Amino acid sequence: MRIPSYIYLYDGGKSKSLKLESILEYLKNIFRKSKIQIREEFITYYIKNSNSSEKEITHLAREMAEIKVRKIENRNAEFEPLPGEIEYEKRRLSESSNKSFGILYDGFELITTLSKLISKEESGLNHCHIIFTNQLFATWDEDDKRYHARVSVYGFPSIISTTGLVEALAKPRGFYLKKQMGIDVNVLKQEFVTRIIEYDDPRMTELMKRYVMQAIFYHTTGNLFCEDKICCLYNAHWQEDVIQTQLQLCHKHKEIVDQISQFKQGG
Numbered sequence: 726m727r728i729p730s731y732i733y734l735y736d737g738g739k740s741k742s743l744k745l746e747s748i749l750e751y752l753k754n755i756f757r758k759s760k761i762q763i764r765e766e767f768i769t770y771y772i773k774n775s776n777s778s779e780k781e782i783t784h785l786a787r788e789m790a791e792i793k794v795r796k797i798e799n800r801n802a803e804f805e806p807l808p809g810e811i812e813y814e815k816r817r818l819s820e821s822s823n824k825s826f827g828i829l830y831d832g833f834e835l836i837t838t839l840s841k842l843i844s845k846e847e848s849g850l851n852h853c854h855i856i857f858t859n860q861l862f863a864t865w866d867e868d869d870k871r872y873h874a875r876v877s878v879y880g881f882p883s884i885i886s887t888t889g890l891v892e893a894l895a896k897p898r899g900f901y902l903k904k905q906m907g908i909d910v911n912v913l914k915q916e917f918v919t920r921i922i923e924y925d926d927p928r929m930t931e932l933m934k935r936y937v938m939q940a941i942f943y944h945t946t947g948n949l950f951c952e953d954k955i956c957c958l959y960n961a962h963w964q965e966d967v968i969q970t971q972l973q974l975c976h977k978h979k980e981i982v983d984q985i986s987q988f989k990q991g992g
Contacts, residue, residue, distance in 0.1 A: 727850075727851075727945070728756055728758065728759060728941075728945055729759060729850065729851050729852060729853040729941075729944060729945065730758070730759055730760060730851050730852075731759065731760050731761075731762070731847070731851060731852045731853065732752060732756065732759050732760070732761045732762070732853045732855065732941065733761075733762050733763075733764055733847075733852070733853065733854050733855065734748060734749060734761070734762070734763050734764065734855050734857065734937070735764050735765070735766060735767040735770065735854070735855065735856045735857055735858075736763060736764065736765055736766060736857060737765075737766035737767055737768075737769075737856060737857050737858045737859065738857035738858065738859055738885075738886075738887040738933075739859040739887065740859070740887045740924065740925055740929050741925045742925045742926055742927055742928075742929035742930060743857065743887060743929045743930055743933060744930045745763045745857070746763065747930050748930060748933065748934055748937055749761050749763055751934050752937065752941075755938075755982070756941070766858075767839060767842075767854075767856045767858070767882075768785075768818055768839075768842065771842040771843070771844075772818070772842075774844075775842070775844070782815060782818060782819070783811070783815060785814075785818060785838070785842075786811050786812075786814035786815040786818055787806060787811050787814070788838045789814040789817075789818070789830070789838065790806035790807075790810040790811050790813075790814050791806055792830050792831045792834035792835055792838060793806075793810075793828060793829065793830055793831075794829040794830065794831055794863055794872050797863075797871050797872045798870060798871045798872075800865045800870075800872070828860070828861065829861050829862065829863050829872070829874065830860060830861070830862045830863070831862065831863065831864070831865075831872075832862035832863055832864045832875055832878035832884065833864060833878060833880070835860070835862050835878070835884060836878060836880045836881070836882060836883075836884060839856065839882055839884070840880075840881055840882060843881075843882065850881075850944070853883075853940070853941055853944045853945075854881065854882035854883070855882065855883050855885065855937055855940045855941070856882050856883065856884045856885065857885050857886075857887065857933070858884055858885070858886055858887070859886065859887050859888050860884075860886060860888065861874055861886060861888045861889055861892060861893075862874070862875060862878060862884065862886060862889070863875060863893075864878060873893070874889055874892055874893035875889055875893050876889040876890050876893050876894060876936060877889070877936045877939065877940065879939065879940050879943040879944070879949065880943075881944070883940035883943070883944065885933065885936045885937070885940065887924075887929065887933075888924075890922055890926075890929070890932065890933070890967075891922055891923060891924055891926075894922065894961065894962060894963060894964040894967060895962060895963050895964065896917065896920075896921050896963075896964055896965075897917060897920050897921070897963070897964075897965055899917070900913055900917050900920075900921065903916075919968075920964070920965045920968065921964050921965075922964045922967070922968070928968070931972065932967055932968070934957070934972055935957040935958075935967065935970060935972065938957050938958065938974075939957070939958055942958055942978070942982075946981065951975055951977075951978055953975040953977075954966065954969070954970060955970070955971045955973070955975055956970070956971075956973070956974055956975035956978055957970060957971065957972055957973060957974060958974065958975075958978055
């Protein structure tokens with residue numbers, strides 16, 4: 726087990742409250758031997774640095790159109806992307822400020838697609854790529870046989886969604902009960918303001934530090950999550966749990982980080 730020598734944070738979250746500089750400083754205090762770098766939005770960065778041709782961008786746009794989730798309850802739904810869908814993806818790839826409104830992507834397929842863009846020089850496990858995006862993605866749940874939106878999916882690279890932080894996690898049960906009673910949503914947002922997460926939430930940066938730690942821990946050890954709610958590796962399903970989780974490691978995972986820190990940095 727080795728901590729990666731290089732950690733890259735890609736700035737595609739499109740949230741005014743997400744400050745990657747603060748996350749970078751936070752990581753520097755933990756992974757002191759790693760070189761941590763902030764880069765622009767992932768696809769923009771790699772298209773620019775690989776001098777991608779029009780044909781390559783069109784191929785990438787087609788792949789993005791193909792990994793859209795069309796049916797929440799059908800993982801193997803086959804379809805041929807329409808020309809208009811491919812053109813839409815091309816425009817979105819060319820204009821990184823565009824947001825994928827209403828589009829849900831398969832999270833693992835998205836990782837596979839994005840991994841192909843990483844240069845050979847940075848494709849080893851000594852390089853940890855963490856992509857912040859405003860795209861909404863989902864993974865298939867074998868228990869109830871349907872897709873569920875996620876905040877993050879970890880792999881090579883790892884992806885973390887600012888949209889997912891708001892939309893994928895459940896709000897308190899009381900919020901939904903009062904909403905069913907007909908209480909105005911804006912009134913409810915004020916009532917539950919300390920217990921829910923909103924777009925451009927002022928706590929966005931602090932909350933995202935937990936997911937970055939999960940991504941690095943998975944990249945380093947291959948293990949996911951912690952059962953202890955005080956640990957930042959805890960896999961929260963409720964917004965309130967994310968808010969309440971401490972920005973620290975439990976004793977067990979603190980020992981693991983200390984242990985792997987003693988190994989020679991990855992080569």
